[in-house]
Amino acid sequence: KQEVTQIPAALSVPEGENLVLNCSFTDSAIYNLQWFRQDPGKGLTSLLLIQSSQREQTSGRLNASLDKSSGRSTLYIAASQPGDSATYLCAVKGDNFNKFYFGSGTKLNVKP
Amino acid sequence: EPEVTQTPSHQVTQMGQEVILRCVPISNHLYFYWYRQILGQKVEFLVSFYNNEISEKSEIFDDQFSVERPDGSNFTLKIRSTKLEDSAMYFCASSEQYRATEAFFGQGTRLTVV
DSSP: OOOEEEEOSEEEEETTOOEEEEEEESOOOEEEEEEEEEOTTOOEEEEEEEETTOSEEEETTEEEEEETTTTEEEEEEOSOOGGGOEEEEEEEEESSOSOEEEOOOEEEEEEO | OOOOEEEOSEEEEOTTOOEEEEEEOOTTOOEEEEEEEOTTSOEEEEEEEETTEEEEEOTTOOTTEEEEOOSSSOEEEEESSOOGGGOEEEEEEEESSSSSSOEEEOOOEEEEEO
């Protein structure tokens, strides 16, 4: 069964810092990986989708990379802002199924 | 921007009662899903639905659960006889294609069973 781990569980940084969130998965036979943002008590907002054949995807200040063979993805946030404070979830979709396995998330706090 | 809409945002029910959680997926999407998140735990898959039938379901999705697309826009999750452990945030999601495209999630329904 696919296991998805996110490190660190929580991160507090001053505004303006560049930061990296990590996601690892145990089964490298994935179809794609999606990063989400979750605000407290709210739904999941899709940030980036990266297909298994891709190495990275970019959207604004966000850049996601994927190293499928080593079972890792990173989400890079440039010039962090207080509005980036949220929990970031990584979700992996397997080769044979149309469902996501989620990590526990990284709770990010960006201090003004 | 199109979005997945869920109602109600919060539902409190007594143990043993039936609840129906409702979702309106994005209009041109063909694949629909329910996930749940128990407080403090990971988001976990419940069921996927395509062409008016269940395509995959998890071990959690037992006979107490059912899904339906009663008309062209709504997608519902029914829990027949709620238990305390059904208390969770339930998320509906939809995607345009089978696996390749982004999945879009609703804002969730918080179900509290008392």
